[in-house]
Amino acid sequence: MGLFDRYAGLLEAYRDVRTTGYDPFQIRMERVLSPTEAIINGRKMLLVGTNNYFGLTFDPSCMEAAIEAIRAEGTGTTGSRIANGSYTEHVALEQEIAEFYGKKHCMVFTTGYQANLGLISTLAGEGDQLLIDADSHASIYDACKMTQAEVVRFKHNDPSSLEARLRRLGDRPGNRVVVLEGIYSMLGDSAPLREFIDVCKKYGAYVIVDEAHSLGALGDNGRGLCESTGVIDDCHFIVGTFSKTLGAIGGYCVSDEPDFDILRVTVRSYMFTASLPPSIVASVRQALKVVKAKPELRTQLWSNVATLYEGLAAKGFKLGPEHGPVVGVHLPDRMTAIGFWRAMLDAGIYVNVAVPPATPNGVSLLRCSVCAVHTKEQLEHMIEVMTGIGRQLGVLDDRTLRVVGGAR
Amino acid sequence: MKHGVTICHFTRNRCFWHKVTAHPRALESVLRTAHQMIVETDGMTDTLERARVSGQSRGEVIREICRHLAPFQTGERPITGGTVIAKDLTIDSLAIMDMVMELEDHFDISIPMNVVAEIHTVDQLADTIQKLCARR
Numbered sequence A: 001m002g003l004f005d006r007y008a009g010l011l012e013a014y015r016d017v018r019t020t021g022y023d024p025f026q027i028r029m030e031r032v033l034s035p036t037e038a039i040i041n042g043r044k045m046l047l048v049g050t051n052n053y054f055g056l057t058f059d060p061s062c063m064e065a066a067i068e069a070i071r072a073e074g075t076g077t078t079g080s081r082i083a084n085g086s087y088t089e090h091v092a093l094e095q096e097i098a099e100f101y102g103k104k105h106c107m108v109f110t111t112g113y114q115a116n117l118g119l120i121s122t123l124a125g126e127g128d129q130l131l132i133d134a135d136s137h138a139s140i141y142d143a144c145k146m147t148q149a150e151v152v153r154f155k156h157n158d159p160s161s162l163e164a165r166l167r168r169l170g171d172r173p174g175n176r177v178v179v180l181e182g183i184y185s186m187l188g189d190s191a192p193l194r195e196f197i198d199v200c201k202k203y204g205a206y207v208i209v210d211e212a213h214s215l216g217a218l219g220d221n222g223r224g225l226c227e228s229t230g231v232i233d234d235c236h237f238i239v240g241t242f243s244k245t246l247g248a249i250g251g252y253c254v255s256d257e258p259d260f261d262i263l264r265v266t267v268r269s270y271m272f273t274a275s276l277p278p279s280i281v282a283s284v285r286q287a288l289k290v291v292k293a294k295p296e297l298r299t300q301l302w303s304n305v306a307t308l309y310e311g312l313a314a315k316g317f318k319l320g321p322e323h324g325p326v327v328g329v330h331l332p333d334r335m336t337a338i339g340f341w342r343a344m345l346d347a348g349i350y351v352n353v354a355v356p357p358a359t360p361n362g363v364s365l366l367r368c369s370v371c372a373v374h375t376k377e378q379l380e381h382m383i384e385v386m387t388g389i390g391r392q393l394g395v396l397d398d399r400t401l402r403v404v405g406g407a408r
Numbered sequence B: 001m002k003h004g005v006t007i008c009h010f011t012r013n014r015c016f017w018h019k020v021t022a023h024p025r026a027l028e029s030v031l032r033t034a035h036q037m038i039v040e041t042d043g044m045t046d047t048l049e050r051a052r053v054s055g056q057s058r059g060e061v062i063r064e065i066c067r068h069l070a071p072f073q074t075g076e077r078p079i080t081g082g083t084v085i086a087k088d089l090t091i092d093s094l095a096i097m098d099m100v101m102e103l104e105d106h107f108d109i110s111i112p113m114n115v116v117a118e119i120h121t122v123d124q125l126a127d128t129i130q131k132l133c134a135r136r
């Protein structure tokens, strides 16, 4: 068997994807103009697939902070925190994030993926039981491959399914570690966190919540779902990323666990990779200040979400179950999703296409992510374009058009 | 004391009837290992009851697995104990994990992901389920 033979099925699927003439996995942004516009294939495109929820990638104060940091401390750290030392700013960033959550400790990682990978696989060790939501992000699944713990999946967003699995463990020894996400990245739905926490408390389980898509978006201070559902104190570990709302790159974990700092010499994805460069640390620190100072960005984000979600629902599109900064549009199959995506690109709008096996339950989706700085006109234009394509591809018919708002 | 059971043994399109008379312990192992259903018994013993309730009969387990796998069957080839789930059927790895979740709830057991990774055939999946049911 050749090295690549095992990917025969995937190669075939990938070939299908490319039949439209564009490869969604190798889109080139020739020039990014702003959080909502870029030149792709020589044309100005509206970007609705960037995870740039607050549009902070071009925030002048964040950009200035990054530039200043480069002038002061250079372009990179050229080593890991453990082997090569921390910069004062790494430590300051950790303190600021810990304060933001009102937690005692914070550890910053080079990406959110590495934060999940390292933390989850280290926290749950031999003899422990790790329980994860079926729709967990790849970083959580990959942690499951690395952990020595026993891993069991429960049904997506279903506290009773988690409870059944905790109950079945009975009085077996070992820590129970439950991993949840604030907002799920494909359909934009959020976890019933309070109900999950109740179950975890009942069975004495530790809780890790990944707020990757909810940082900034949820909670009166933008701390995420743990804040909006009032359970920050009940979450043993909160993980997140700097690569979405904060417009840069990096990951973090906050916690009140007294011995938290031992993770700095046990989590391999922290120890054996280079630390964040000064420019990133500086822009993230500034972005966190912007999140605190400008709650109107959150209001604007949700108002844009409502415009897009309700607009598409009214046209008869089948969407994710609730409003969220990610709006997932269900399409009947992989080829329709890819055709739809390509037609959107031709019409000057960039969104993401998500097809099995990267999606839950084998669904095919157009994944749109909303930005606080999208204008109402941009989103209304998008709804119009999608309606046209939807009719052309037979995804919307006259019958569904009459069922105003009946999209579930 | 010996007990007798009549067993209907399905193989492909044929079905065989056995009358088995043995000690309860031996009967239990017959029930656990064959792809079949008990049809009648001459007086239930505790052992048989345990095989039926805490342990699941092999037939029941196989039938439940096949119910989930049927939509992924290819052509005329029947699903048997030797069917390699990920290879002989059109089911992808995510759908296998989702099926496992359904089986877990049906039998009220949990099958850890690392155990699932070692399972290739329908028989191996049934073995695992029976083993976990017996341990409940």
Ligand SMILES: Cc1ncc(COP(=O)(O)O)c(C=O)c1O
Pocket (backbone or CB within 6 Å): A111, A112, A113, A114, A116, A137, A139, A181, A185, A210, A212, A213, A241, A242, A243, A249, A250, A251
């Ligand atoms: C839920 C979730 N967790 C973690 C990550 C990883 O974040 P990062 O981009 O910082 O590696 C992502 C982003 O893809 C995500 O969606």
